[in-house]
Amino acid sequence: MTENERAARTLKHVLQKPGNGSCADCGADNPEWGSCSLGVFICLACSGVHRSIPDLGKVKSLRLSRWEDSEVQFMSERGNDAMNAVYEAALPVYYYKPTHRDCHVLREQWIRAKYERQEFMQNGKKLIYEDETRDGMLMKRGRDNGQFLNRRFVLSLRDCTLKYFTKLDVSVSAILVNILAVLIAGNNVGLSLIYSSRLDLLKRTEKNTLNEIVEWFNCIRAAQLHYLKVAFPGATDAELKPKLTRSFLKEGYMEKTGPRQTEGFKKRWFTLDHRRLMYFKDPLDAFAKGEVFLGHRDHGYRITIGLPAGTHYNGSWQYGITIETPDRSFLFTCETDTEQKDWMRHFNAKIKHCSIRLQHDNGLKKEEEGV
Structure with missing residues (x-):
């Protein structure tokens, strides 16, 4: 040997x-x-x-x-x-530790913070993410025209607010940190802030380094954790941590057709979150073009592989999926067999879980009624 x-x-x-x-x-x-x-x-x-x-x-x-x-x-x-x-001896609960599914930016900055700057080795060390306020210029995508414009952002840990300004001294919006569904990085040029009422995007420019973007990300998470601890004083860090980041069950591209099912199939970006399948024209779009609710099988929801016979199809993606709801059917196609099977697995797991939950709830109701 x-x-x-x-x-x-x-x-x-x-x-x-x-x-x-x-x-x-x-x-x-x-x-x-x-x-x-x-x-x-x-x-x-x-x-x-x-x-x-x-x-x-x-x-x-x-x-x-x-x-x-x-x-x-x-x-x-x-x-x-x-x-x-x-x-990672002193890794704060708010700091987002990326997985292999996350973009390169988050992983690179995590490795730099962990080894190069050695930020998490000492207990009691105050990190920059925990400063009372953070003030800086970032590019923000507009709601209506989709253009990125330079804006001043101010994050206040004490007030639990994130404000942005069209001018350096005039506030046009104050957004409570506690209503942040908080962000998931889906690309290597920007990070999304998902709110309950709207979605804004912070995009990296020459003035905003990748490190700055990730710092903003974790500063917002630190502020949100601060708010959650005030709102839920008896909750543990383990209970609060899942509330800091909204993780989609699956996201990616599929093609879909319109409600008459005679329109051409168009490529859309999809996100699956709990029972909602939302679709966007582009991953960076501020608002979904529509959504499909995934309910219980007992209520008429069904997922089948392939497209109905006679479907007019003009796309290049051949792997079809049909979602049947009480109101209408939705038709999708995937680029590969692997993607088709993965979406099917998530859809079926969701409506099966919903059905089991419904049966459990119905059983409890019968017990309470003495049936």
Whole structure:
């Protein structure tokens, strides 16, 4: 057995230890890279970020690179759980720790904050996200014309408000942080702020670095957590954390036709949230063009694969889905078989869950009525 084969076998054994089976930074399964200087196992995407930051040291492929015995020993003595306990020891509950599903911007800035700036290693250290106020210029997308205009934004932790100004001294809107559904980053040029009444977009310009955008993101989350703790004084951090970010069950492109089902199929961006399937012309659109409610099977909701016979179809995407509701049917097509099956899985799981919930509620009602 060669030295490299022996190292590969040892590394494979080290990967079996708890915590090492997923990326130390984004949680992706089966990491194939390792940081020789940090002692963590990471995925391909995160390894690219590590390589772009000289101060983080060297990363190597677990399968293709040559490993020294000292490097293998270093990895064996450390590992993801041990090193995350060091670098994430004081990670605030409000700070958004991205997953492998998130965009490159969030992951890159997370890795920089975690290792390069070492922001989360010391308990009691006040972070910039917790400042009483944050004041800065950002590009905001308008509601009607879709244009991005430079606006001054002021976030107040004490007042739980986010205000923006058309001029530097005139307030045109004050938005309570507590009504933020809060943002999900869907691209690498901007972050969306989702409100209960409207959606505005902050877009990066030459004056707004990626780091600034992510800082705003986490400052808003810190302010919202502050409000939630006031509103729900007995709640734990674990109970409040899910309220900080609105995560869609699935989002992506499909094609759809109109209510008469004779119109051409048009490409739309879809988001599935609880029982609502919303669609937009563009992922950055401020308002949905429409939505489909996913109700109970017992109420006439049904999901079938394919399109009804005789459907006039002029698109290029061949993998159809039909959603039947009590009022009408909605027709969609997906680009690939994989996407079709994934959307079907989410749709069926949702209406099945709704049906089980309805049966449970009906059972409780009968018990209360003594049936």
